[in-house]
Amino acid sequence: MKKIIFLVLIIVSFSCKNETPTNGKLNIVTTTTMITDLVKNIGGDYVNVQGLMGSGVDPHLFKASEGDVTKLVNANVIFYNGLHLEGKLVEVFEKMGTATKTPIALGETLDKNTLIGSDYFASNYDPHVWFDINYFKQFSKKVAEVLSEKDPTNAEAYSKNLAAYLEKLTALENNVVGIVNELPRDQRILVTAHDAFNYFGKAYDFEVVGLQGLSTATEAGVQDVQKLSAFIIEKQIKAIFVESSVPKRTIEALQAAVKSKGHEVTIGGTLYSDALGNAGTVEGTYIGMFEYNVNTIVNALK
Structure with missing residues (x-):
């Protein structure tokens, strides 16, 4: 009412x-x-x-x-x-x-x-x-x-x-094209908290995998974590990423699941997905955010 x-x-x-x-x-x-x-x-x-x-x-x-x-x-x-x-x-x-x-x-x-x-x-x-x-x-x-x-x-x-x-x-x-080209195509696998980067992946030839799917309204379950941890080990992915607008606990749980299986994956940094950085910072602009994200992704996966 x-x-x-x-x-x-x-x-x-x-x-x-x-x-x-x-x-x-x-x-x-x-x-x-x-x-x-x-x-x-x-x-x-x-x-x-x-x-x-x-x-x-x-x-x-x-x-x-x-x-x-x-x-x-x-x-x-x-x-x-x-x-x-x-x-x-x-x-x-x-x-x-x-x-x-x-x-x-x-x-x-x-x-x-x-x-x-x-x-x-x-x-x-x-x-x-x-x-x-x-x-x-x-x-x-x-x-x-x-x-x-x-x-x-x-x-x-x-x-x-x-x-x-x-x-x-x-x-x-x-x-962005110049930065992405520094990363071989077989290393272009982007694992994040949720699937916010599919258009980025389509534009720059990345395979994108989000732990929570497209909407943060759905929570990742134990099976999701275990399935994605097996994928990370199979593909020998070096880094996974936290998102600024999504609690980092899901990605930390994923990292722990990988470690429990005798493998290591680093958290490559925090990406801006559904929101920009703080006002007054470079990441607080669309252009600055995009450049920051690309540099963070490429540097962590190289």
Whole structure:
């Protein structure tokens, strides 16, 4: 009952809300840290951006607080990943879509025929699309398009920011290819806490294995740990990886299982999967996060 009342209040608030921008700037609300960073790059000084999720926050499990609802009510535009990544927010966004404004699900704008299928999500697709830089470029173009429609006065600025950011993403692509090529293909096996890196694997020819599957909402069982430990020993994998937004105990249990069978595997470092690093750090940006992850993976597996 409380949930129903909560959603009704959201709809009423949205229906009655005056969407006047603050200080002449659009009020933008974003969900994941990757999208927050993206919108800041495209919007620049012409938008106010508030992200609902911070560093280390798992979007699969995130629930909106009353404060988050206030941010959503005051927004002129809402950008989120979609493809059921923000599982707990889906119903909220669906209710909003029936009111006076429709949140923009960036993942839903991609060509579904190119996405990786998944039975873990209601969308039937793996939602971790930001690990394919080409998809992130498409996100960037969509954000610039929406901002220009909402704020045509500054459309030229958004276009220039888009062009500059796309150049940086192309440079990132070239850099990543150079780093990955240092690692022989038979050593490109990436074992992590959950399957967030399938698009990365597809783009750079890695076999990706996640202990918890695609969604952190499911827990890894003893059989999962034993099965993956046998795989690690068979493939002579040198390192496995913790994720910043997932408790490290599952990977530590996996390491212990390998050791109990007379073998050793190191924890090669912590990867940023569903969230960026702390704000103000290199890893707190999409580009910095991507470069950090690739260097960490390659250096540990070499």
